Amino acid sequence: MAQDVSSLTGEDNFEEKPACCLDTEALSQGDKEYDDILELNQFDGLPYSSRFYNLLKERKELPVWKAKCEFVDTLAEGQFVVVSGSAKTGRSSQIPQWCAEFCLSVQFQHGMVVCTQVHAQQAVDLALRVADEMDVNIGHEVGYSIPLETCCANDTVLRYCTDDMLLREMMSDPLLERYAVVIIDQAHQRTVATDVLQGLLKDIALQRPELRVVLLTATEPSPKQLAHFTGTALPVIHLDSPGAGEVAYSSSGDGYFCSALRLVLEIHHSKEEGDVVVFLVTTQEIDLGCDILCHEGHNLPPDLGELLPVAVHPGHPGNLPVLGEETGRTRRVFLTSSPNEEFFWAVSSIGFVIDAGLEKRYVYNPRIRTNSVIIRPISRGQTESRRQLASPTGRCFCLYPKEKQLPAQTQPHIVESDITSTVLFLKRMEIAGLGHCDFIDRPDPAGLMQALEELDYLAALDNDGNLSEMGIIMSEFPLGPQMAKTLLASCEFDCVSEVVIVAAMLTAPSCFLVPSVELKPEATHCHMKFQHPEGDHFTLINIYKAFKHSQQDPYCNVEKWCQDFHLNHAALLMADTVRTELTDTLKRIELPISVPAFGSRTNTLNIKRALLAGFFMQVARDVDGSGNYFILTNKHVAQIHPLSGYGAKSPKLGLPEWVLFHEHSFSEDNCLRTVTHITPEEFIQMAPQYFFYNLPSSESKDILQNILTHRASQHQEEKPPTTQGGHQEDHTSDRCVIQ
Numbered sequence: 001m002a003q004d005v006s007s008l009t010g011e012d013n014f015e016e017k018p019a020c021c022l023d024t025e026a027l028s029q030g031d032k033e034y035d036d037i038l039e040l041n042q043f044d045g046l047p048y049s050s051r052f053y054n055l056l057k058e059r060k061e062l063p064v065w066k067a068k069c070e071f072v073d074t075l076a077e078g079q080f081v082v083v084s085g086s087a088k089t090g091r092s093s094q095i096p097q098w099c100a101e102f103c104l105s106v107q108f109q110h111g112m113v114v115c116t117q118v119h120a121q122q123a124v125d126l127a128l129r130v131a132d133e134m135d136v137n138i139g140h141e142v143g144y145s146i147p148l149e150t151c152c153a154n155d156t157v158l159r160y161c162t163d164d165m166l167l168r169e170m171m172s173d174p175l176l177e178r179y180a181v182v183i184i185d186q187a188h189q190r191t192v193a194t195d196v197l198q199g200l201l202k203d204i205a206l207q208r209p210e211l212r213v214v215l216l217t218a219t220e221p222s223p224k225q226l227a228h229f230t231g232t233a234l235p236v237i238h239l240d241s242p243g244a245g246e247v248a249y250s251s252s253g254d255g256y257f258c259s260a261l262r263l264v265l266e267i268h269h270s271k272e273e274g275d276v277v278v279f280l281v282t283t284q285e286i287d288l289g290c291d292i293l294c295h296e297g298h299n300l301p302p303d304l305g306e307l308l309p310v311a312v313h314p315g316h317p318g319n320l321p322v323l324g325e326e327t328g329r330t331r332r333v334f335l336t337s338s339p340n341e342e343f344f345w346a347v348s349s350i351g352f353v354i355d356a357g358l359e360k361r362y363v364y365n366p367r368i369r370t371n372s373v374i375i376r377p378i379s380r381g382q383t384e385s386r387r388q389l390a391s392p393t394g395r396c397f398c399l400y401p402k403e404k405q406l407p408a409q410t411q412p413h414i415v416e417s418d419i420t421s422t423v424l425f426l427k428r429m430e431i432a433g434l435g436h437c438d439f440i441d442r443p444d445p446a447g448l449m450q451a452l453e454e455l456d457y458l459a460a461l462d463n464d465g466n467l468s469e470m471g472i473i474m475s476e477f478p479l480g481p482q483m484a485k486t487l488l489a490s491c492e493f494d495c496v497s498e499v500v501i502v503a504a505m506l507t508a509p510s511c512f513l514v515p516s517v518e519l520k521p522e523a524t525h526c527h528m529k530f531q532h533p534e535g536d537h538f539t540l541i542n543i544y545k546a547f548k549h550s551q552q553d554p555y556c557n558v559e560k561w562c563q564d565f566h567l568n569h570a571a572l573l574m575a576d577t578v579r580t581e582l583t584d585t586l587k588r589i590e591l592p593i594s595v596p597a598f599g600s601r602t603n604t605l606n607i608k609r610a611l612l613a614g615f616f617m618q619v620a621r622d623v624d625g626s627g628n629y630f631i632l633t634n635k636h637v638a639q640i641h642p643l644s645g646y647g648a649k650s651p652k653l654g655l656p657e658w659v660l661f662h663e664h665s666f667s668e669d670n671c672l673r674t675v676t677h678i679t680p681e682e683f684i685q686m687a688p689q690y691f692f693y694n695l696p697s698s699e700s701k702d703i704l705q706n707i708l709t710h711r712a713s714q715h716q717e718e719k720p721p722t723t724q725g726g727h728q729e730d731h732t733s734d735r736c737v738i739q
Contacts, residue, residue, distance in 0.1 A: 042104060043134060043141045043157060052135040059133060062090030063240040068098060071237055075102055075212055079205050080229045082215045085239025086388040087345035091216050092185050093130050099181040099214065100158045110180035110210045112156065116163040116197065118186045120146035122342065123160040127151070130158065147478065148577045163193035167425060168478065174432035175204050181212040187225070188217040188381060189339055190412040192422055199437040200429065202229050218342065219381025222409050228440050245394035247387060249402040256356040256399040257285055261292055263354050263397055264333055268300070268307050274351015275332040277344060277389055281358045281375060286311045286335045293333060305329030312336040312343060338378060341385040351394040355386045357404070361411070362667065364418040366450035368634035369617070373667035379410045412441045419443050420451040420481055424460060427467040428475040457617065457691045458485045477585055479503060486614030487582065493606035496586065497596040498541055504579035505540040506662055506674065509571040512643055523566035531645040534604055535676030537611060539645055541598060547572045608678055612686035615660055619683055620672060621700045622657050629659065629672060632695055638664060641671035658683065684708055
């Protein structure tokens with residue numbers, strides 16, 4: 001199609017036209033105007049719309065437009081280029097379009113363009129915006145791929161996707177041969193997936209000299225990042241900043257939270273125009289700030305206009321549909337936290353930014369296998385990104401002294417995160433021929449050893465430390481290694497239909513809505529109706545089945561049903577989508593899917609066996625009968641979360657002695673979340689022996705050892721004869737044979 005277009009509009013074929021066509025002087029003025037109207041889009045061959053030209057005028061006003069020639073020349077000359085500029089420079093929308101034009105110039109003979117984003121919502125928003133600017137249909141020439149949703153076609157030439165989606169695509173296309181240009185946007189955030197991509201792209205670029213790699217950053221890249229790909233500093237194109245407004249510093253003695261809310265009210269009373277973005281630290285502060293501002297807004301004089309607080313949680317910008325232009329006399333106050341600095345790139349109405357200068361980070365401790373929360377200052381680059389959100393005539397209030405020393409760069413997530421899933425993926429890449437991932441910053445050695453040890457316990461590695469057949473199948477699922485192992489074990493124990501629901505419900509956000517204090521007793525009563533006597537994993541199955549039943553009832557309003565039972569409708573819809581995706585993956589790799597049998601005694605036991613096959617490292621025992629649970633792997637004591645059926649202390653569920661838990665939220669409330677009752681015998685049956693013997697010494701381990709010794713002596717005394725031609729049933733026959 002592009003070749004046909006060039007024959008109509010390109011200069012290269014101009015001389016091949018008949019002589020009469022060359023005499024432009026002979027054309028009437030009307031013919032010239034008609035020719036202008038028929039200027040064709042080089043991507044779809046259709047005439048441009050009037051909106052294209054209107055948007056083109058806006059695009060040419062962006063700071064990035066001044067660097068177009070420099071960028072295109074740099075892209076043509078070398079494999080790597082870095083573009084540094086804030087979100088409002090237009091880098092994330094314009095650079096990918098120019099890369100698509102670069103690929104079109106060689107008829108896409110080396111592939112298309114892919115641009116990664118850290119957050120799914122940003123990938124969707126950018127794809128929609130760029131399709132509009134390019135005057136093409138979304139899902140055709142321009143598309144996007146995010147978890148659980150793909151909007152692309154075979155003729156897609158520019159695709160936005162999340163960084164983890166591109167990593168999963170590499171499992172089937174390790175050299176990314178579909179793409180001629182790979183753009184890593186928001187490289188300054190240094191997420192695990194973005195760092196892994198950069199590490200693998202270094203090797204891929206050596207094998208594919210025609211590949212182009214573009215890094216987009218909002219802050220000045222570090223020397224280590226610049227020297228990563230070639231050993232020498234990469235060419236960097238610096239974009240002019242559109243200019244930030246006035247900056248004011250303060251060090252309030254009564255804390256940043258109260259100061260921020262007081263500033264919001266002062267701004268509103270001043271009647272100055274513009275929306276407000278407030279950068280706080282925790283989710284609780286965001287929600288509490290919204291509640292306080294809502295309450296205060298009701299008491300304001302009508303002549304001030306409406307004050308509308310909007311919570312934008314990190315990684316989940318569920319309120320982004322309201323991020324249009326301001327309407328009437330409503331002042332919106334967006335309360336958010338890191339890493340949401342770039343969620344507001346398209347909001348031109350922001351006049352004020354209030355910055356606490358702090359962020360909350362989860363730091364993984366491999367010794368105790370759980371996260372700790374650290375509140376620390378943001379980097380200098382992040383402060384600049386926040387300031388840029390305000391219009392040149394706006395103001396940024398920094399709630400910390402001007403002389404405060406801030407770190408130069410954001411700490412890479414790869415050195416602070418649980419990388420078990422990452423190691424599983426990299427082991428899969430070794431099979432695909434990418435044997436080395438050259439990290440910009442190497443992971444913590446203790447974390448790497450813990451990840452390898454955990455994969456070994458899960459039987460994902462063979463005796464040589466390579467990925468086993470079990471590990472290869474585990475890597476096919478978009479789940480953590482423990483949940484992937486649980487799902488595979490469910491195939492062995494004929495409980496796939498139930499375990500796939502559990503996996504989906506735990507992958508999606510929590511289905512429980514946490515109500516206000518007034519409605520809390522009512523919500524607890526509603527949630528108790530779904531409680532299962534065996535524990536929370538079974539309760540999740542009850543909730544999902546009730547949700548599906550309400551969907552199938554033609555007289556039931558599903559959203560109202562969820563509201564009545566204080567359940568999250570969006571989370572349940574996502575769980576349903578995840579369940580479908582997991583079921584499709586099982587069918588694709590030809591694993592058996594059992595007939596639903598939820599409620600039978602055998603099915604209940606099999607579900608627990610499957611859960612223990614993956615989560616035997618997350619078992620705890622009530623040491624004093626009062627709810628103080630001793631975690632076997634790290635010797636910490638925790639309590640059951642109040643949202644648990646056991647935590648609610650309902651008459652239906654008493655406190656079990658031994659439990660399996662899905663998560664230990666050590667850093668926030670020291671609680672065990674999603675808990676199910678097990679017996680020590682079930683634990684012994686499913687835990688690998690080499691894991692059991694590596695458990696630290698404790699009274700709980702002594703109890704397990706006594707049970708194991710007693711069983712061994714009983715088995716030795718009985719010594720039943722083997723039945724000819726039959727199956728001898730013993731204590732090991734029920735073990736998960738896939739281990």
